[in-house]
Amino acid sequence: QVQLQESGPGLVKPSETLSLTCTVSGGSIRSYYWSWIRQPPGKRLEWIGFIHSGGTTNYNPSLKSRVTISLDTSKNQFSLRLNSVTAADTALYYCVREVGATRFDYWGPGTLVTVSS
Amino acid sequence: AIQMTQSPSSLSASVGDRVTITCRASQGIRNDLGWYQQKPGKAPKLLIYAASSLQTGVPSRFSGSGSGTEFTLTISSLQPEDFATYYCLQNYNYPRTFGQGTKVEIK
Numbered sequence: 720q721v722q723l724q725e726s727g728p729g730l731v732k733p734s735e736t737l738s739l740t741c742t743v744s745g746g747s748i749r750s751y752y753w754s755w756i757r758q759p760p761g762k763r764l765e766w767i768g769f770i771h772s773g774g775t776t777n778y779n780p781s782l783k784s785r786v787t788i789s790l791d792t793s794k795n796q797f798s799l800r801l802n803s804v805t806a807a808d809t810a811l812y813y814c815v816r817e818v819g820a821t822r823f824d825y826w827g828p829g830t831l832v833t834v835s836s
Numbered sequence: 837a838i839q840m841t842q843s844p845s846s847l848s849a850s851v852g853d854r855v856t857i858t859c860r861a862s863q864g865i866r867n868d869l870g871w872y873q874q875k876p877g878k879a880p881k882l883l884i885y886a887a888s889s890l891q892t893g894v895p896s897r898f899s900g901s902g903s904g905t906e907f908t909l910t911i912s913s914l915q916p917e918d919f920a921t922y923y924c925l926q927n928y929n930y931p932r933t934f935g936q937g938t939k940v941e942i943k
Binding site (some may be wrong): 734736765777781822826829 | 870927934936937
């Protein structure tokens with residue numbers, strides 16, 4: 720059974736960088752798309768971007784200038800960096816597997832990141 | 837980006853009721869649409885993909901239909917564990933976009 724688990728600081732100061740890591744267990748990180756999705760309190764889900772196991776990335780244009788997603792196949796992990804955060808970046812952040820660009824089938828439990836001084 | 841609009845935003849229903857949720861896309865997306873269920877404090881769970889394909893392990897009371905710009909999720913007989921928020925998601929292109937959600941509450 721594939722499992723995903725997010726990890727990282729739950730509190731980030733405004734203008735600093737949000738960094739999260741997702742550890743994938745129970746399966747290989749190869750041959751899939753790995754995405755980050757977030758959900759601000761009371762709002763709809765927002766797709767942040769993906770990295771494919773081959774290294775290709777694609778980011779939401781609304782966040783593209785501030786986002787980097789990277790992959791460490793040796794550790795079965797992928798990571799999110801979001802620069803210059805503001806209160807608007809406060810959200811539940813999920814790491815997710817996308818199968819063949821058709822569906823998000825496995826989700827991490829989510830981690831709440833609050834941006835506040 | 838493709839805009840996804842769900843209706844209604846919320847509904848009240850009783851156990852055993854048939855429930856239908858609609859999702860409209862701002863442009864044609866073939867059948868590249870999924871439905872997800874989210875319970876409080878939990879991650880979304882995939883129910884339906886490719887508009888009408890039931891994800892493994894999902895009860896058969898859930899079904900999806902539609903193509904192009906209009907899609908529906910139907911729960912044939914609402915069960916107590918089905919009270920949740922439901923989201924549609926288009927995977928036709930990037931950026932992936934979600935509907936605003938439909939909250940199904942107990943009447």
